[in-house]
Structure formats: C-alpha cells, structure tokens
Amino acid sequence: MRDIFLYNTLSGKREKLETLEPGHVKMYACGVTVYDDCHIGHAMQAIYFDVIRNYLEFASYKVTYVRNYTDVDDKIINRSKERGMTPIELVDQIIRSSENDMESIGVRAASFEPRVSQSIPEIIAMVAELIKNGFAYATAEGDVYYRVRKKADYGKLSNRKLDELRGGTRDVVQGDKEDDMDFALWKRDDTEGASWESPWGRGRPGWHIECSAMSKKYLGSSFDIHGGGRDLVFPHHENEIAQSEAANCCPYARYWLHSGLLTIDKRKMSKSLGNHTLIRDFVQRFPGEVLRMAYLQSHYSSNVDFTEAVFRGAARRLLYLYESLQELDRLALEAPASEKFLPGHNPPDLIEAFHQQMSQDFSTVGALREILLSVRKANELKQGKKSPSKAFTAKAYAESLRAVSHVLGLLQMEPQAFIERLRLQILKEMDIPQARVEDLIEQRRAARAAKDYAKGDELRKELTDLGIELMDTPEGTRWTIQWKDEEG
Ligand SMILES: [Zn+2]
Secondary structure (H helix, E strand, O other): OOOOEEEEOOOOEEEEOOOOEOOEEEEEEOOOEOOOOOEHHHHHHHHHHHHHHHHHHHOOOEEEEEEOEEOOOHHHHHHHHHOOOOHHHHHHHHHHHHHHHHHHOOOOOOOEOOEHHHOHHHHHHHHHHHHHOOOEEEOOOOOEEEOHHHOOOOOOOOOOOHHHHHHHHOOOOOOOOOOOOOEEEEEEOOOOOOOEOOOOOOEEEOHHHHHHHHHHHHHOOOEEEEEEEHHHHHHHHHHHHHHHHHHHOOOOEEEEEEEOOEEEOOEEOOHHHOOOOEHHHHHHHOOHHHHHHHHHOOOOOOOEEEOHHHHHHHHHHHHHHHHHHHHHHHHOOOOOOOOOOOOOOOOOHHHHHHHHHHOEOOOHHHHHHHHHHHHHHHHHHHOOOOOHHHHHHHHHHHHHHHHHHHHHOOOOOOHHHHHHHHHHHHHHHHOOOHHHHHHHHHHHHHHHHOOOHHHHHHHHHHHHHHOEEEEEEOOEEEEEEOOOOOOO
C-alpha cells in the first residue's frame, strides 16, 4: 500500500491517510435528494468520489463506499403530489433513472446505497440516544431538536463560533425550540408514505440525522473519509459531526473531503436560467467520458466553470488519446511475449508517475498531464520501420495507458467505437455530412492513383478547409477532425 496524502477540511491541512483498520478505507459521501433527474452538476461529486475510490483500490486498499439516497424531503412530497404519484413511486422512478445516469458516465454503484425511508429504525435509535444523554429534547408539539449549545466544539469543521452564528437573532427564538441554533432531528408530520411512528409521535427525520444514522449502520461510529460538495460543510456536515459524536461518544469521520462547486458560463446552473443540462441529455451528445474528462481536468476541490469550449476541449483531448491508443494497438499486433523496450522508452514509468500525482490529494490534473506526456512519447513509435522490439514497446504503452485510465474511468471504450461516435457528432455540429468527407477522400485516392497529384492536393486542401486532417498510411488514408473552438 502506498502512502496517500489528502487535504482534510477538518484540520485545514494536508495529512497522511491512516485508516482505522489497516488496508481498509471506509468512506461515506452524501448522495442526492431524489425528486428530479440528475443534471451534470450531480455528476461532479459522483465522478470525483468515484475516482477517489478507484484510486484507493488501485493503491491496494480495500474500500467500503457508502452513498445514500435522500428519499424523504419536502421537495419529494411536493413533486409527487404534482405528478399524482405516491412519494415511494416517485422515488423509485428517480432512483432507477439516476442509476442509469451514473452508469452512462461510468460511475460505479457504491458498496451500499441506503435510503432514508429504509433506515428509520436506526434514525429513531440515534435520536433516542441523543435525548437520553441530554443532547436533544422532544417538544410538546412532537418535534425533536438537537441542543447545539451543549456541544462544546460545535463549529469545528466550518470554523464557526456559536455566538457569531447566532448573530442578531440572539433574543428571537422561533417555534418550540429552546435556542434558535437548535436544529430538527425529528419533525412532526403525517404525510402518507413519508411519515413513521416514533416515541415522539408520527413524523419524519430531519435531513442531517439521516447521514449520521446511515453511515453508522454501514461503516460504524468512526470511519475514515467523509465526502460531499463544499456547500454541505455548513450546516449539514457540521451537524452530522455534532449528532454522531454526541450519540456515539467517539470521533466521527477522520478526513473530510469536499468537492468544489459548478458554474456554467460563470453562473449558477438553474432551470430558470436555461443552462441546466441533464446527464441523460449530455450523453446523447457526447460519450459520458467527455464529462469525466471535463471534470478531471480540474482538481476535485476546485470550483469548475463549464463553457462550450471546455466540453469541446475535453472531447478533443479524448479523441487524441483514443486515436493514439488505436495506433498503439495497431503497432502492437504480433508483439512478442517478451522483448526489450526500444532504447529511450520505458512505458511502465507512467504507472509510477500516475501514483506520484494521485497519491498527493488525488491530483487528476497531474495524472492527466503524465498520461499526455506518455502518449506523446509513445507516438514517436509511429516513425520508422517495424520491429519486434517496437511492437513489444507499443503493447506496453497501451497496457500502461489502459491501466491508469481505468482509475479515471477514461479510455474504457473500444477506440474505433469512440472515434466513430465522436467524429459523427462533431461533423453533425459542424454541419458537414460524413458522406461528403468520405467522397472527397475517395476522389483524392482516385486522383493520386491516376498520378494526378495536383488534383489530389486540391482535394486535400478542400478537406483541410473543412477541418479534416488526412494521414496517409501504408494501410490507406485515415482522417481526423480539427475541431476549432468558436472563441478561437
Ligand atoms: Zn449527508
């Protein structure tokens, strides 16, 4: 196992990962509230934590990964009424579609994907424990609140002090709370299909308690990594810590990892702004790997701003990698089982370079840079004549490239299938029929066969003007697309 260093929001420092159980990482990430289909913003956290999990496994750790579904929420209740469905029917439908969305962008299912509605006994048990040890109180109205003041280190994750938090509302206590800072663990409610009997009457859990209860059920009272979007640090994660540590009398998660936030053309993504893209619609246009590439070009903790140029850039970068991989596969045909690498080449170096980047707070930016460097070096093999050593070297490059890309969830398709699909889409967006390109290439082949090189050059120029670049190889002419950004 490799030493891994990660930035811990709780300490504000980069720390070495020390797991509670040797070799086994227990990790929890807050999942989505299932009232609507997943958009590309939901994909952000899902992709980053998928890669973190993959890398931990690549570094020889066993990983137990829990990602929950929040399936009890006001938004779900309202949406199910609008659609004339029960909350459970709506939730089942959205979870199924979310599973398809995640699969389409290469995000693996977590080890456990618990739902709030199926974790009610654990939630009630934790609320009861908190009441028992004085950290919570039930009110006459049938609500239960967490007594924030009682937790001396409340605010340690988000670096807030209680008095600052209370601010101007010091003397105004709303509803049946003892203190305005107190938050709900259990809310009185009798909505059909979204409420349960409890020692405090019929109701449903507050949002924060669900993650405390579900993480404990699958990972124990203390575990290694807790993740989520940065917008969850306060109050959600702060409250999870407060509840879990008070109920379990031990530290909660050791390392807190937070992913950045997404904007589209520097604006928050929202339906009303019309810049809202569902995952389902994105993958109609591009293979899901393009979205992964678009995210992985940034560090997981950075904020990301998506523009059309980012997607095109990511698509082009992937096209380059796939075309290079396809070329390596061709060169590797008939590679001997064992041979020396060509002088000046050592393809497995990529694996070590990849580890060096990823073990430092999961630097996908650095990892992609190493991949591109390795591919550039591998592309030198295209020059000169064939040899057993060259075939062996090409094969090793392709293997190393596939091994590390697997961790990122990239280069998982057959190169030909990816290239064709992307090419078709780019031509469509450039408004060029593929038949026209193929026809021009055929005319050029015929002109050259008839030794009419002037005509051949003219046709090549016509293709270049369209953005089509030709490569004449012994096996015939291959082509690729120079996809220019609108902004140049
Ligand atoms: Zn949570």
